[in-house]
Structures are given as structure tokens and as C-alpha cells.
Amino acid sequence: MNMKELYSEAQAISSPQLRDDIVQQLYSRSRELCDVGVSYTKTKADTRTEKLDAIFTSKIWGFPIMLTMLGVVFYLTIAGANIPSSMLAEFFGWLENYITSAFQFLHAPDWLHGILVLGLYRGSTWVISVMLPPMAIFFPTFALLENYGYLPRVAFNMDRLFKFVGAHGKQSLTMAMGFGCNAAAVMSSRIIESPRERMLAILTNNFVPCNGRWGTLIVLASLFMAASFTGGFKSLVTTGVIVGIVLFGIVVTFFVSWALSKTLLKGVPTHYTLELPPYRRPKFFDTVIRSSLTKSWTVLVRAVKVAAPAAILTWVFANIHIGDTSILLHAVGFLDPFGKMLGLDGYIMLAFILGLPANEIVLPILLMGYLSTGSLTEVDSLVDLKQIFLDHGWTWVTALNVMLFSLLHYPCGTTLVNIYKETKSKKWTFLAFLIPTVLAILVPFIVYQTAKLFGWV
């Protein structure tokens, strides 16, 4: 007799309500144990959590509070990161002069200086100065909210919206993870019991911008959207744009979830229990140190690891010539007509394609592409940066469309690998690539054509 036969035999004598009986018995034994083992000295229950929940999850205040929290976190990130970012950029620029002098002193060949300094060094330090400060603020702030117990309340508030589109309320938790890293969020979708709703969460997670895309979004928003404002107000406008982009990503998530649950993933959302834990004052110091040091560091190491080879590769492409143009320009020329249709250009398309391993490197590659064709200006400040973009014909629509493309386009390589690991299906992994890609082409296309129609550009 093998296990399968035993299973059939057990099923033959089993009854449908057996599970209920088992669970009921387990619960009544738990109650008996508590009756003898636990005593209460205070009769009045602690109502602090209930009182706070009445506000945080209230029908009127729930959403405004959520939006405000989101805004505050982003504002702190953007406003706080500004100064350290430019300080880091200046420092690396200052250091570069000395490194260049050292190369000249050693009579190093030009190509070596090109690969190591103009390619590797500039690419990696750019990633560091743009990404490190926002991460060092965003992660701890988010972690404090998380350890306080606010995230489950967000899930609670969002539940009805998710139900409405046929998805699972816990999807908002996986989305929250996505703000950090989509690859990790895909793994975290395991908390969703039903395979159908889990698939929805996996396929749409990409529409939450991960930290690899923060840099791009923040820089472009502050350069082009908030250009005419100064000081604290500038950060406020940038925040508004970022919040808008994030909200648009959430709207797309709902739309795609809805469309999928009406077509490929038909079904009714399952019920589930969501625990609302008591609010706990986070261990402030531990949380801040752990998330800012450990997490920022790991993310940064990953970014530099990918950025360094990509930077070298881009430099090589830009400097090896076939005929009288470089490989890079051949590729750019090939992609340009398509990019132009979306209000982008060949450089941008190439940067996103080369950026498949990690979203962090899209902007550095783009800059290197632009710089390799013109004079090699040093990018010491954001003003120089904007000039480079303007020199290549950027308008606010270009910036907006790059942001939209970045928000909507295919997941990074790591995320795709994780999606394959979690779904074990080539078909779904391909869909996870295809759906965002189609959207990332459609939305900027519509935006650009509309803008052209109304003569805005």
C-alpha cells in the first residue's frame, strides 16, 4: 500500500465538515488553556489602538491621511536629499580632477582613462550621489511607519478598491514592498493564499516605482516640472508630481487587475483575515540604523555592481566605430524613429533597453550616451544636467514621458527572474514583461500625440 492509496482510503471515510471539527476542537482547547493559565488584573481594556483605528481606517479620514502620509514621506525624501546629493556630486567631481591628473602623471593611454574614469567612475558615482541620499531618508521613514503598524491599515483601507477590481486586499502590502524593490515584492506575494489573486499581484507589482526608479523620477520632476519654482516650494511641487506619478501607477494597477480578472484570470476575490496589530512604538534608533545602513547599503552595492559594467560597456560602444559612426550611434539611429513617436528619442530607448538588468542605471547610461556625442562636460550640478537634456531637444513632455515610461515599462531582470521562480511558468513571466511594455508604449504615445495636437510642444 502506498501513500496515494492511503489517501483515497482516508478520503473515503472522511466527511466535509471534518476540517471545521478539527479547527473548532483546537480553538476550544486553546480557550480552556487560557481559562486556567491566564488571569487579568486590569478589567478595563486598552482602547488606544481602537481609538487610533477609528481615525486611520475611518471612511472619511482614511484616504486623506494615507495621501498625506505618502506626501510627507516623499517630501522629506526629496527636500532632504537635495543638498547631500549635490554635495556628493561636487565631491566626486572634485575627486575626478585628481584622478585624471594621476592618469596624466602616469602617462596612461586615453582609452584607459576613458573606460575607467569617464565610463566606470562617472557612472558609479552618479548612481551613488543620486540614489544614496533619497534612500537614506526614504527607507528609515518608511520602516518607522511599518514598525509602528500603519501598513496593515493601508491594506484595510484599500481592501474595498481591490475587491472591486477582482483582486486581493493584501495586494496593497505587496505594493508597499514594491516601493523598496519589485523583486522582493514579487516574493512577498506569497502571503496571498489564492493563486489567481497572487498572480494579479505579481503581474501588476511593477507599476509601483521601486527605489531604482526613484532617482530618475525625482531628478526629472525637479528639473522639468518644478523648474519655475525655487526653495522649499520647489520641493513641494516636485513632491506633488511624484505623488501624482505614484497615484497614476496605482490607477494603472487597478485597471490592469480589473482587465485581467475579467479575461485571463477570471474569478471572484476570496475572503481573508487581515490582522490589525496593535500600534507599537518602534525602536526608533534600531529601525533607523537598520534600514538606512543595512538596506541602503545592500541596494547601493547592487546598483554599483550593475552600473559599473554597464557604464564600461556604454563607453566602449560609444567609442568603437563601425564606418564613421560609433556602435552606440548606430543603435540610437535605429531606435530613434520609434522613440520619436512616443515623444522620446533613440538615446532614451537605448538607455531603457541597456537598463534591463537594473533600473538604477537608465539615467546614467542616458547621460553617457548624450555626453559621448557632444563635448564632455562635467556634471557637477543639476543645472548642468538640465542643459544636457535641453541640448538634446528635451521639453517638459519629454521629461513627463520618460517618467511615465520608467513607471510603466517592463520589470528589471532580477524581478523577471523572481517572477519565473515564483510562477514557474514561461507564459506568465512573458506576460509580466508584455503587459507593462505595451502600456509603456501606449501611454507616452497618447500623451505626446495629444500634446502635439493641442500645440503644447
Place this chain on the structure above:
Amino acid sequence: MINSYRIALAGNPNTGKSTLFNALTGLRQHTGNWAGKTVSLAEGTVKHKDKTYQIIDLPGTYSLFSNSVDEEVARNYIVFEKPDVTLVVLDATSLERNLNLALQVLEMTRNVIVCINLIDEAEKKGININERILTRKLGVPVVKISARNKIGFPMLLDTIDRLVSGTIECNPVQTTYSEEIEEKITTIESKIRSLVGNSISSRWLALRLLDGDEALLNEFNRRLVLNDQVRREA
């Protein structure tokens, strides 16, 4: 390795397993106040007296009936990977709901320590837990701790030490079900025992088969095939 033991941390979501894991191992596993944060297994080590313990942080689950992937991950680890000790972490402030998971673990494996966490928060709320009564009723050691403030750690580590060295023994008290269910369990339990021997609790397996746990059946067959392959290759 001699004097090296594996300790699995099981428990409901958001009971502080990861906090305990971090406090014991000195590692920095991400913690958060929400249910479902840990989805994969994290591992770290802690040394106590002359022994090394490998700590495995299982995903937090409300039950171990394989309703979702993380429940299966936790369940498979306890049953098939057989840690030397399974530490069930419970939230002292909602013990009644948490205990039901501990009862399920007691059916699956022998060496269990029930670890009641957040004890300081419970005391603040006027909840007093008599761990001696619970120890007697459950047949396994019950230890009260606070992972975030590192209260009760010496007691916990000593209990683990005495359990793995055989100074104390666990005799998990099994939950008795209705007569009808008990009869059905008896019918197939002996057949199960002749099939799997003592490698897996036959009572627990009988319950799972009666419950119609197909995921478990598949896992069982998968591991059987793997074992055959290993044997053939050897």
C-alpha cells in the same frame, strides 16, 4: 558537526519571530509590524555554552493546514527537515488565538518549546500568564520572553540547551477530537505507521489525510522520488 543544532522559529504572523531571530543571531533581518513580512527562510547562528545553534526563521502563519505557499513552506520545514527544536513564538497579548498554532505544531513534532513573546506589553495590559500551568497542560516547556527588550533570554537558551542535551524531555499532550474523528484516525493510523515508520507522526499524518491535504500528498511523493534518486545514485 557535533554540538550543532537546528532551531526553527514558528508562530503566527507579527508575533515578533524576526525580532527574536535578530536578537538571538545578531543579524539584521528586516522587521515590521505587519502580518506576512517574512516569506522565505532566514538563517543565522547563535552560540550558547558549548553548543552552536542554527536558527531558522519560518514565515509566520495562522495555521499549518497548507492554505498558502508560506504555510506549506513552514509546515514542510517542521515535518520533513526535522529541526532539533521547534520554537513556537506566541503573542502574549492574544494568547488564545495564537495557541491554536502551537497545538498544531505539537501534533507534528516532539521537541517543541512554547515561547510567549511580548510579555512586557501583556503585563502592562494586566495580562498575567502562568507558564507552569501551561507547561503541565501542554507537556512541553513554556518560556516567557520579550524579544525587543531581551527579557527572558537566559531562561530560553537554557531550556533549549537542556532539551537538546536530553536533561528534559518533551511529551506533547495531543488534542483529543470527537469520538467519530478519533475512530477514523485509529482506522488508518496503523497502516500509516507501517508505511512511514516513526519518521513522521502517524497521528498527524492520519489527520492530514482525512482532511484531504493534497499538497502534502504531492510533497510526500516528491520527496520519495528524490530519496529514490539519491539511493540509486549512491
